[in-house]
Amino acid sequence: MATGAIHMGSSEWQGTREQVLTGLFRSHCVELVRLAYCLLGDRERAEEAVQDVYLSLFRHWPPRDERSALAYLRSGVINRCRSDQRRIYSARRGEPLLKISALGAQAGADAATDVLARDEASRLAEHVRSLPRRQREVITCRYYLQLSERETAELLEIGIGSVKRHAHRGLAALQARLEESR
Amino acid sequence: MNTPERKVGDLLRAYGEGLEMTTQDINRLEQELEQKQAKEHGERQEARARRRGRIFQGAVAACAVTGVVLAVLALRGDPVPPNVPADAPALTRADLAGIWSYDSWLWTFHTDGTLTQTQAPYDPDTHYSGEASAFGPAPGGFVEHQGTGATACDITWAATILPEGRLRATPTKESGAGCEPSSPVDPGAPSETLEFTRVSPVSVAGANLALLWPTVAPKPVRNLASVHGTWLLRGTDTILSIDDAGLYAVRTFGALYQPEIGRASVPGAGSLVFTPRDHPACAARYETVTSRNSTMDAKVATGSCKWLGSATTDTWIRIN
Numbered sequence: 001m002a003t004g005a006i007h008m009g010s011s012e013w014q015g016t017r018e019q020v021l022t023g024l025f026r027s028h029c030v031e032l033v034r035l036a037y038c039l040l041g042d043r044e045r046a047e048e049a050v051q052d053v054y055l056s057l058f059r060h061w062p063p064r065d066e067r068s069a070l071a072y073l074r075s076g077v078i079n080r081c082r083s084d085q086r087r088i089y090s091a092r093r094g095e096p097l098l099k100i101s102a103l104g105a106q107a108g109a110d111a112a113t114d115v116l117a118r119d120e121a122s123r124l125a126e127h128v129r130s131l132p133r134r135q136r137e138v139i140t141c142r143y144y145l146q147l148s149e150r151e152t153a154e155l156l157e158i159g160i161g162s163v164k165r166h167a168h169r170g171l172a173a174l175q176a177r178l179e180e181s182r
Numbered sequence: 183m184n185t186p187e188r189k190v191g192d193l194l195r196a197y198g199e200g201l202e203m204t205t206q207d208i209n210r211l212e213q214e215l216e217q218k219q220a221k222e223h224g225e226r227q228e229a230r231a232r233r234r235g236r237i238f239q240g241a242v243a244a245c246a247v248t249g250v251v252l253a254v255l256a257l258r259g260d261p262v263p264p265n266v267p268a269d270a271p272a273l274t275r276a277d278l279a280g281i282w283s284y285d286s287w288l289w290t291f292h293t294d295g296t297l298t299q300t301q302a303p304y305d306p307d308t309h310y311s312g313e314a315s316a317f318g319p320a321p322g323g324f325v326e327h328q329g330t331g332a333t334a335c336d337i338t339w340a341a342t343i344l345p346e347g348r349l350r351a352t353p354t355k356e357s358g359a360g361c362e363p364s365s366p367v368d369p370g371a372p373s374e375t376l377e378f379t380r381v382s383p384v385s386v387a388g389a390n391l392a393l394l395w396p397t398v399a400p401k402p403v404r405n406l407a408s409v410h411g412t413w414l415l416r417g418t419d420t421i422l423s424i425d426d427a428g429l430y431a432v433r434t435f436g437a438l439y440q441p442e443i444g445r446a447s448v449p450g451a452g453s454l455v456f457t458p459r460d461h462p463a464c465a466a467r468y469e470t471v472t473s474r475n476s477t478m479d480a481k482v483a484t485g486s487c488k489w490l491g492s493a494t495t496d497t498w499i500r501i502n
Contacts, residue, residue: 061407125198139190
């Protein structure tokens with residue numbers, strides 16, 4: 001999903017912190033904003049979460065290499081989204097915790113079949129967000145980021161057994177909810 | 183991957199990729215990020231200037247902390263009540279008093295009824311950073327009072343404290359003009375149970391705290407940015423905070439002494455020096471300091487005047 005990549009040992013990686021951060025931002029921000037969007041259902045908050053995680057990376061500089069930087073960013077976005085939901089709920093101010101996706105409205109000009117497909121995707125994403133925290137994160141890592149069970153376990157710092165269990169339960173719950181909402 | 187897995191994957195990716203991200207969007211986000219970086223840098227400079235003018239006020243506040251510490255000792259009875267059922271009694275200020283960790287958040291329940299929630303390192307001048315609210319006992323848990331007037335919102339938490347030092351808290355009710363209507367999309371989320379771990383005063387759960395942050399290969403500490411944050415000395419309730427201006431604080435909730443405050447520096451790769459504000463001639467010096475991001479190992483240097491933890495090698499766990 002990355003739009004580009006910077007390579008270890010390249011002049012970009014060896015450059016200033018700002019230059020490398022810019023490279024990392026351009027390479028991964030689209031993927032990360034979409035990951036946060038899946039978890040939060042709100043574009044503005046997703047963008048803010050991703051920017052905050054890049055700022056955190058800037059403060060905890062340097063990462064070992066681009067791979068560890070990406071792991072840090074993905075993990076940071078998942079943690080930030082989790083905290084964001086908590087913080088927004090706790091603060092009780094501003095926008096609702098999760099807004100109904102505007103995808104349906106955006107798709108006004110699309111063909112009817114496209115609208116139906118988007119509607120189903122939107123409903124599925126809402127169901128994913130209503131899952132318990134671990135199931136939500138495992139489902140997103142396994143089926144949105146397409147990480148293996150081992151990669152998911154490493155990113156979320158849980159055991160592979162837990163990944164299997166949360167994925168199984170999450171999938172079962174999603175299937176049931178999709179059936180109900182038909 | 184079986185059929186249901188494929189379907190969920192296809193739909194979830196269709197949802198994520200349905201979010202249009204144009205080149206203009208990326209440029210805008212990058213520009214905003216640069217502005218945030220610049221703002222953060224400016225705030226750091228301002229905070230440094232403010233701190234320089236507050237040495238006297240800091241000393242006054244430290245006296246106030248000593249008073250709070252005495253109050254803690256007066257109020258605390260048995261450390262924690264037994265695991266309690268749904269019709270549990272209210273949790274008192276003394277039950278909740280302490281510093282609790284949840285994800286990257288630190289919630290401090292002060293004995294004066296103030297609750298602070300922060301993701302930032304401890305501020306030596308104000309003695310906390312982040313948002314402050316008030317709390318008090320409520321049937322089956324506690325109530326959090328946020329805001330005043332039009333922004334007031336009381337959140338009632340059903341809560342129990344487990345003997346090993348965990349607090350399980352579930353928000354059950356909100357009332358007040360400032361409360362936000364519940365989301366129609368995610369009715370499960372507001373009732374999600376949060377599990378906090380008491381890191382200070384010491385608890386079994388806090389002493390065995392799992393790593394919260396991503397772990398990378400160990401590397402020698404080269405600058406303050408790599409140690410910026412809040413750290414818990416493994417197996418204890420000693421908390422070390424280092425802000426990005428290099429100010430550090432070592433504290434323990436409810437301790438008899440006031441926090442040690444001073445300046446941290448990295449004189450060379452793998453070296454870390456803590457110079458206390460009150461005794462600048464007696465610094466704690468560490469060598470072969472390595473960070474794995476989630477943890478930091480530090481060996482007391484030969485001839486060091488003092489040390490923050492044990493006299494040999496310490497492991498600190500990052501808590502925010």
